[in-house]
Amino acid sequence: MSSTDSRGLVLDEKLLFELTDPGRVGYSLPAPDVPQTVPRSELLRAEIADFPELSEVDVVRHYTRLSTWNYGVDSGFYPLGSCTMKYNPKVNEQAARLPGFAELHPHTPDHLSQGALQLMYELQQDLAEISGFPAITLQPAAGAQGEFAGMLMIRAWHEAKGQKRHKVMIPDTAHGTNPASASLCGYDVVPVASDGVLSKAAVAAVMDDDVAALMVTNPNTLGLFESDIREICELVHAKGGLVYCDGANLNALMGISRPGDIGIDVMHFNLHKTFSTPHGGGGPGSGPVGVVEKLQPFMPVPVVVKTGELFRLDYALPQSVGRVKGFAGHFSILVRAYAYILAMGGEGLKRATELAVLNANYVRARLEGTYDLPYKQRSLHEVVFSETALANDCHTLDVAKRLIDYGYHPPTIYFPLVVKGALMIEPTETESKQTLDEFCDALLAIAEEAKTDPDLLKQAPVRARVKRLDEATAARKPKLRWTKD
Amino acid sequence: MDFPDELKYTEEHEWILIEEDVVTIGITDFAQDQLGDVVFVELPEVGDRLETGKTLGVVESVKAVSDVYAPLSGEVVEINEALPDEPELLNTSAYEDGWMLKLKLSSPKELDSLLDAAEYQKFIAQD
Amino acid sequence: MRYLPHTDVDVQQMLETIGVEKLDELFSGIPESCRLQAPLNLPAAKSESEMMALLGVLAAQNAKVSEWDSFLGGGAYNHFIPAVVDHLVSRSEFYTAYTPYQPEISQGTLQAVFEFQTMICQLTGMDVANASMYDGASACAEAVLLALRTGRKRSRVLLSQALHPQYRETVATYCRYLDVELEEIPAVESGLTDQKQLAQLLDERVAAVVVGYPNYFGQVEDLAAFAETTHAAGARLIAAVTEPLSLALFKSPGELGADVVVGEGQSFGIPLSYGGPGIGFFAVKQKDMRALPGRLVGETIDQDGKRGFVLTLATREQHIRREKATSNICSNQGMCTLMVAIYLALHGKQGLRKLAELNYAKAAYAKQQIALLDGFELVFGGEHFNEFVIRCSEPVAGLLQRMEQQGILSGIALAQDYPKLKNCLLLCVTEQNSREQIDRLVTALAGGEL
Known part of the structure; x- marks a missing residue:
């Protein structure tokens, strides 16, 4: 098991194909109880080249490690606008x-x-x-x-x-x-x-x-x-x-x-x-x-x-x-x-809607003034700010990435297109006032950082598994699968 | 941003270099800057006939896609073979290595409708 | 309410911060004429225990494959799912996340999808696979759309009659308003798509030929021959795989010349769940990479040069290209991608092959035993994988009922989809069917009591 690149408990993990050790198996099958027959040989394929060969432990550890690089609703607040990331009952x-x-x-x-x-x-x-x-x-x-x-x-x-x-x-x-x-x-x-x-x-x-x-x-x-x-x-x-x-x-x-x-x-x-x-x-x-x-x-x-x-x-x-x-x-x-x-019943569903709208309006009230709100009509379950009030040429993308350092999933960004640098926040009803306060505090702090130390935003995130990724190279020279080379 | 005087321009943010009845076409410095990192360019084939205002190709950045419209009518006589492998040339060398195609004009009169560098700069300042 | 954290005090404080007195004021943007005047007429909220009791009653009314002797296939397959699959997909960092729009905090999903894409390429023998489609049937329809997009001005599509009927219906729905002529290539005589008829149907207007591999009758088609005739006419060959376990045993469609390979991945670790969700897979050769529908994950590096993964070639997709996108698909089968990837990683090179061989041998045994019975015959002679068709001398409705009384789900009656196949049944045998079960089926078919 190679964890040489791991930093603390941000564990490193290779690809399945790089972990593979020929001969290792992770399956168990019932013993054949019928005569063994095979199709005509000209129909048969050769073995699947470079397919994984791993033990059960390898597979379990692989995916468990990968899971730690993900952020879900169960990890924390996930205010992705238009996606209604409410709690998923177990x-x-x-x-x-x-x-x-x-x-x-x-x-x-x-x-x-x-x-x-x-x-x-x-x-x-x-x-x-x-x-x-x-x-x-x-x-x-x-x-x-x-x-x-x-x-x-x-x-x-x-x-x-x-x-x-x-x-x-x-x-x-x-x-x-x-x-x-x-x-x-x-x-x-x-x-x-x-x-x-x-x-x-x-x-x-x-x-x-x-x-x-x-x-x-x-x-x-x-x-x-x-x-x-x-x-x-x-x-x-x-x-x-x-x-x-x-x-x-x-x-x-x-x-x-x-x-x-x-x-x-x-x-x-x-x-x-x-x-x-x-x-x-x-x-x-x-x-x-x-x-x-x-x-x-x-x-x-x-x-x-x-x-x-x-x-x-x-x-x-x-x-x-x-x-x-x-x-x-x-x-x-x-x-x-x-x-x-x-589980909700008719009344519970209505209550969910009321609290979803309450939460969005609360976030709006706490951030309006610091972040630019282009449309001021009474909004319902989500609120969309623009990037125009940000100092020092900081953009919505920078705010989003900095939120990651604060431990949040960023809102939906750059949508809808009618708002310049849209920051679309949908808290949903399953978030408490406490969570919303902490989140709003983070966004207010980030707006302040944009004034005092914009590099904190432009270099973010620094606390995630990886830093900003080179999406241009990924699209120019697409590498969409692993190959042995 | 740079807008060479020897080139002509369009409101669709293309530049045109005129050499007798063959013109070279690319996108302007302003256009590449708006798009960001260009990751893919789709060009017509040599021999294709283009009609003014119709799509001649596509330029894509990571999160945007933009049709390129033919500024003039004519037949495609050469395309920039380097672009499929190095689309970033549109960013790094918009007026030279990033040219897109050469067109043999079918109605040279259309040249009259193009903008010069000063007119184009005025246009983007307003837009 | 257990999912709603607000106390009355919280609500009051929040309303004050907002500057309104009552919750209802927050809805002032909704005109009175649009307001619902009565409460929703739904039952009152249930406790967790009440709810599970109620659902338990509903669940108990269904014939589950673990209690019945099931020989049902036809696009959904009863394979064993190792405990590891469910344990790992239950890690909520995976299943409570969404589409990995923010790659820095989604590397788990992204790497898993990259590995999934790779394994689908390896299985199908293709160059590029996407991150998933809804299911096999809709993937098949999207493959036809790809062929129409890339096959400039060609507007005919030929579908094998032995392609899964639901796949054909879904293709028809997707093409309903697109000026496409769909035609069938006969297959019902031999159970294999008719090569001669295909040759006659092909012309320069055909964009695609779609063939099941194995087909709906469980038979293994001669894809290489179809590739040759199809390519000669300048069309694309689409292979649609309903039972992907077969790919571990038979030559891959890519190797045999298919241009697009689509299929259903449910066999690989996804519960039957009454038909959904499954997962569609979609693989092409390099030349069609930019015409792919759906999401793609690519490898890149971060600012420090460290390997990472991102969604890429997004300009094909609806959120950027809108009405000109390669597909309208957005959310699809993320969690199922993970199930398939874990299942494949666990079975690996050896396990998948052995499992496929076991399925083949069990089906061969059942086929042979049934063929020996009076009143039953095998309808087709071609090579099978884990499904085959039998004809019964008695009316099939009565037979199915008689079998049910003995706890056996003995197959799918084909006459509804294929009137010529009157009194014919499609049977499926997997590793889940013991020899004992198969013997019981044979005895019961023969009219014996268990």
Whole structure:
């Protein structure tokens, strides 16, 4: 075991392939109990060159060491705006691993999967109640796939009415997935300018009978509720269009406002944001989609339905846009979200929203004045500062990296693009006042350091596993895999 | 920032060196500075016909991507073969080693619409 | 509420700092006309013990593979998962982190993904692999999109009829509004994709040919021959792998000439979980590196020259290129990437091969025993991996029911997806099926009691 480069307990660790010792094994297999047969030799491959050869201990230590170089919600405060990094309840992990769920094969007949189907059916109903949409599909694998499924339904609805529309309006504050998802459905993207919130006039200027839909995020990426949303929806509907809502920020609305009640036609949920399922180092997410009644016939198949006392997967939707992935959805993520809703109850979900908004406004109140706040309207679950008040040519990136030295995960930076050097902070409801105070103190101290000793920011981080990494070289001469050389 | 007087410029931040009916095209010092470290350049092929205003290639930095638009119409007669391997030439030598391509003009009249160095500097000062 | 840390005093102090009196004032940006007037109609909060009891009741109603004799495959496979996998992925530094946007504090995830990319390349015989896709079916659809993007102006795509039906359906969904002609290459006669028909279908408008390897019937296709004819027409060959354990035994698609290899990685350490989440993998040759969808991790150095890893070539992605991105994919299967990587590292070069051989031999044994029975026949003659198709002389619905009564999930009826394969069953045998189980299956099929 080589730990020669380790500094204290920041342990060094080689790659699996560098640790490999030919002949070492980490597996155990049952003894063969059937005659040994092999395929025709011309079909067989040679051994997998340079594949790992390690003992169980090697593997355990390898990943344990790697884990210590990571920062998660369980390590500390993770105010990554737009990502809703709330606490992931441990019991949900246990729930997802119940053998009756984890060991259930997706081809098991419906009558032998009743518990799983009931859970999915009830989750559909819960999400319908929370969002105000009568119909929910649980199939999409993540938010972006939910957007895609939603936009497919919008297009299918238009086509069923014999309408060929070519454009989708998207405000400049939207997540990049919105234009990419619209484009995947064959739509041209028309940007709509917004000044913090979207105005009726801006939408009216673009809306015509070639526009299939408006895609909005509500509350938007500045944390602001689209206050004209009802009128905007009416305007779009009057010209034959539909309104899609990116539900990434639903954590600001539970029990307060239901997108399905205010004119939105389609919305996706991010279960890994609002409903506490783990972000997993980049997933798996889950992106159910809620739709109004007229879009229900176009939902992806299968959907979970109840006939009498029996739950079943229904494939008989003749106008369905088809399936967007294999099987019925990210079931084990659905289990976690369902468990979260059970644990919170209706009142608890509303309380979560209230405290998420309280936390964001508290951070805003403590930092406003020191950091520049470009949009001053009443914000909800997140707050976006700009870099313009920073001294000595310090930038948002420097603040972010310096926060690492203070022991925090940085907020989302440089998004949304309408804010110069955006610093987008979403604390979520699971953080205490104490944590927020310490975090705000750190950000205030960093703003002071920018004045007195800007190098502390520009050289940061110095307390992480590595210093700033050379991303330009990584992109110019991409090295995307290990090779023996 | 440097803007040589012998070159012409466009509002899309390209420079043009005119030598009879063949012109050399690259991106300006201002453009490379805005983009930051350039990591990838996509160029057309020799023989491609370009039309004014249409995309001729792409320049990428670590976190931004920018289309490059043809400032003039014509046929591509040569491309800078060094750029795919050394895209950083756009940063280190925007007007010399970082040239992108040579174009044989199809309508030399279009040259009249280009900016000179002073006009271009005025343009970026306003922008 | 146990997940919410605020005391009443905290709330009061925070409201004072903000300068409002009541929580409700914080929502003043939401017009009254948009406010929900009634409380959410959801059950009251449950304690942890109540909740687990309730979930336990639901879980108990499902036929889990550890209690049943399961011969189900068809894109999801019952393989043993060593305890190490779950223990390590349960380290919450991994699973409570998000996408590694801040590389200095995400080196654990980044190095693990870099190693994952490497192992996928080694298994598939390809040059570059991305950090993951949602699942095999959507990865297959994205592979078709890649071929359409890179195959200038080509708009036909040929899908083998023996490609997993859900993969074909997902490809169709992704291509629904993109002016693409999808056509099927027949395969149902021999259980192998028809080479002659492929040759006839190919022309200069075909962007891609997609073949399962092994295919949905469990058969091992002659990829090298497909590569030759496909390349001659200037199209890309996409190999879609639903059971990646087969790659430890059979020649890799890369070696046989595939241009894109996609597939489902669930076999490698991911629980069945009623079909999700699994993980899609996606590998290409060097020439298509910049056309890849999804995230990529690359090696670099930090300011001190120390090795580190970063997300790279991000300009392909939606957050930068927006509507011109190679894909709309954002969050996908991070945690599953880790499960697969740990599983592969643990099994290693030897273990994976031995496990693949064991699967092959068990399936061969079952196949041979069933072939001896009256009233059953093997439908196809090609080489298999761990799945095969049988035809029953009795109606399959009744047979499945009869088998269930004996605690056996005896396979997937194929007639719904392949009307010509009436009364045919797709069976899967893995290392989880003991010889005893296989013998019980054979006895039960023959009409015997257990």
